[in-house]
Amino acid sequence: MSEVEQAGDTRDRAAGRAGKAPSTEESQRVFEALRNAVLDQRLPPGLQLKEQALADAFGVNRAVVRQALARLEIYRLVTHAPNRGVFVAHPSxxxxxxxxxxxxxxxxxxxxxxxxxxxxxxxxxxxxxxxxxxxxxxxxxxxxxxxxxxxxxxxxxxxxxxxxxxxxxxxxxxxxxxxxxxxxxxxxxxxxxxxxxxxxxxxxxxxxxxxxxxxxxxxxxxxGRVSLDRGAQEGDSGIARLLGLEGGGP
Amino acid sequence: MSEVEQAGDTRDRAAGRAGKAPSTEESQRVFEALRNAVLDQRLPPGLQLKEQALADAFGVNRAVVRQALARLEIYRLVTHAPNRGVFVAHPSxxxxxxxxxxxxxxxxxxxxxxxxxxxxxxxxxxxxxxxxxxxxxxxxxxxxxxxxxxxxxxxxxxxxxxxxxxxxxxxxxxxxxxxxxxxxxxxxxxxxxxxxxxxxxxxxxxxxxxxxxxxxxxxxxxxGRVSLDRGAQEGDSGIARLLGLEGGGP
DNA sequence: GACTACATGATTGTCAACAATTTAAAGCGC
DNA sequence: GCGCTTTAAATTGTTGACAATCATGTAGTC
Missing domain, CATH: 1.20.120.530 (GntR ligand-binding domain-like)
Incomplete structure (x- = not known):
């Protein structure tokens, strides 16, 4: 196992600690893949995660994807808008x-x-x-x-x-x-x-x-690597950030 | 259920903090009901929670129950044995x-x-x-x-x-x-x-x-109200406890 | 009598089709 | 051109049926 796999190994063990749940094994796979994507910052906050697209990508059923998304929501990695879909979380x-x-x-x-x-x-x-x-x-x-x-x-x-x-x-x-x-x-x-x-x-x-x-x-x-000043950009829907309009002081 | 609902008020707010997720709203209801049952110590550790029985009891679909059970598992309130079912957790x-x-x-x-x-x-x-x-x-x-x-x-x-x-x-x-x-x-x-x-x-x-x-x-x-001495009754399947055979010193 | 092999019943896991809702766009009047 | 209504597409939510797996009880054999 090369270095990358080595790191992946420990990460899976860590995931196993937090979300042991081998639920249906398939949904576990999807969950961890998405979780690792978040850890690697490959998923931009606000991105919609569509069930069918994920099901196709992973070669599984929509129900499996659904279960994985439900778990991601519990960990606050995604937010679920009823009847609208789930989106990558955008923490305040x-x-x-x-x-x-x-x-x-x-x-x-x-x-x-x-x-x-x-x-x-x-x-x-x-x-x-x-x-x-x-x-x-x-x-x-x-x-x-x-x-x-x-x-x-x-x-x-x-x-x-x-x-x-x-x-x-x-x-x-x-x-x-x-x-x-x-x-x-x-x-x-x-x-x-x-x-x-x-x-x-x-x-x-x-x-x-x-x-x-x-x-x-x-x-x-x-x-120190992030700016979380009180009242800085509280409660915005993220559009300002997406357009690169942030950073302007009050 | 007079008292139950009364206490349920503050309790639900607390639950809302931990598991905000209004997932499908229905599964949220089932989840909280089961969670409250655990809090009130009405569910003995080891008890199997069958999907169909719960679905009938709550008047919902099995998928809804399934989702609620998955969340309970993440909180370690139940353990999930693949292809066998979920059981009320029996913490070591x-x-x-x-x-x-x-x-x-x-x-x-x-x-x-x-x-x-x-x-x-x-x-x-x-x-x-x-x-x-x-x-x-x-x-x-x-x-x-x-x-x-x-x-x-x-x-x-x-x-x-x-x-x-x-x-x-x-x-x-x-x-x-x-x-x-x-x-x-x-x-x-x-x-x-x-x-x-x-x-x-x-x-x-x-x-x-x-x-x-x-x-x-x-x-x-x-x-002090529980006995968690190291090596006391580690890893047993709970049968000794169920039969009232615990407490015997080494 | 104890043990293994098998059949049965029950339970979980998977799946695709259908219904409900929302978003986006097209059509229409002003 | 602008705003509102209507229509269509896309997406999520729900349901029931089917397949796979496991526990239980039974018959058979040593």
Whole structure:
């Protein structure tokens, strides 16, 4: 298995944690495909997902697609307008803020538990992952780096062993890409090349409060990449964004 | 159904937070009915939920029931065995521990935010709720008290205003009754008559760390009502419990 | 008597056709 | 040309029937 499949592997395991449900197996396949598309930011917010088109594309029945879409809706990845169809979600700024706030608490809890529960093997594995990620960044392969970054967070949660917290984090990171797409700012990314490795250092050293502080700071770096200012572009239907009319201050 | 509908009001609002999805409206109804049944501990873990029977009972199509069951599965309220059916979930001791651990972190986060964000009106409303709950306890109406207790936690999360954390707490408290059913211990309930009111006092006083400590202690009281000892009855199929053969030490 | 093989009944999974609703466009009067 | 009504296409929502799978009970054999 090459590197791409390797990343895909961990992602499927992560998906398995949040939405274990092997429902009908077919709908599971469709669900994960769409979910991965969201994670890779291939689906623009607001896009309509038509049942028949998806059924044809996946070679399945409309009922199967319907079930997959229903699950996507529960994870807030799509919104369902009765009698009109389902559309890729367009999270509001408020929703984005809530997600980041929740993420800070969840990730803080995870690193706190990580200090107690992680084995040497876990740390070694995560270190390798973080190294791969930094190499990808240095090689300008942003796509792969982003993927590895997500995998790092999910695998850390996985290693801690709390299935509930892991599923919560999984839901959060799955919804994040849509927030980024909807509220991206063109400012340069804040320095966060070795955030993950420094967090691992603190965990390995058994320094819970430092690990916690570093993780919260790290989430802050991520949040810096989007603009979720209160009242900025609240409640618009997205047409302004689609036409590139955003960014104008009040 | 007088009482049921009464409590159903606040409960439905809580459900609306977690699973907004008005999918087909019909399946929403079925979903909430089953969810409320779990919350009231009317469904014994392990019970099979047959599609046709539910469809007849609710006067809807099997497809509608199917959709509702799929959502219940995502919330881990039921487990789905392919080609065999869905059964009321039977959470393991490990799952119960994970739920309580996660709950401590989530509730701690909520009270921390509550100190900053709650208005006087919020606190007054919650105080009234807590008082009702204590009166119910004193009147020996355990059922109603339990219901009001759940409502207190959900409404507190609601008042804080973070939809993500609120939905996480909602999922946790919804799954709790099954844990209690599966791992109840007959020990007397620890004193927690005025836990909620004391937490409110700390919040009103702006004492975040005290509110946090009280909430964590409160969750500890709740956890004391079940026995989730490691390795106690791990992985059994539930037959021992059904026959009343549990409780024998190793 | 215990175990295996088989037949039966029940339940879930899949599917295509039909009905209801909405969106878009064409037609028409002003 | 503009606005309203009517018509048509496209899409979602619903229903029932059919196929696949599994549990149960029965007969047969060692």
């Amino acid at each position: 700024a408020a929703e984005g803020r809530d997600l980041f706030t929740a993420r800070r608490y969840i990730e803080a809890a995870i690193v706190e538990l990580a200090v107690e529960r992680l084995t040497e093997a876990d740390i070694a594995r995560l270190r390798a992952l973080a190294r791969q990620e930094r190499q990808a960044y240095e090689a300008q392969d942003v796509r792969r780096a982003l993927r590895l970054s997500v995998d790092f967070h999910l695998q850390l949660a996985d290693a801690v062993g709390n299935t509930v917290l892991a599923s919560f984090l999984d839901e959060i990171v799955t919804r994040m890409p849509l927030v980024v797409l909807a509220h991206r700012r063109e400012s340069p990314p804040t320095c966060m090349l070795d955030d993950h490795e420094r967090i691992l250092d603190a965990i390995a050293a058994g320094d819970a409060s430092r690990a916690r502080a570093l993780m919260i700071e790290h989430v802050g770096h991520l949040e | 001791a490990a799952e119960g521990r994970d739920l309580f651990t996660a709950r401590r972190y989530i509730e701690a986060a909520i009270v921390e935010l509550a100190v900053e964000r709650l208005t006087e009106a919020d606190i007054a409303r919650l105080r009234a709720l807590a008082r009702q709950e204590r009166q119910a306890y004193e009147a020996q109406d355990v059922r109603r008290a339990l219901r009001l207790s759940v409502d207190f936690h959900l409404q507190l999360a609601d008042a804080v205003g973070n939809t993500v954390l609120a939905s996480f707490l909602d999922e946790i408290v919804t799954r709790m009754p099954l844990v209690v059913l599966a791992h109840r211990r007959e020990s007397p309930p620890t004193c927690m008559l005025d836990d909620h009111e004391r937490i409110l006092d700390a919040i009103a006083a702006g004492d975040a760390s005290r509110a946090r400590a009280l909430m964590i202690e409160h969750v500890g009281h709740l956890e």
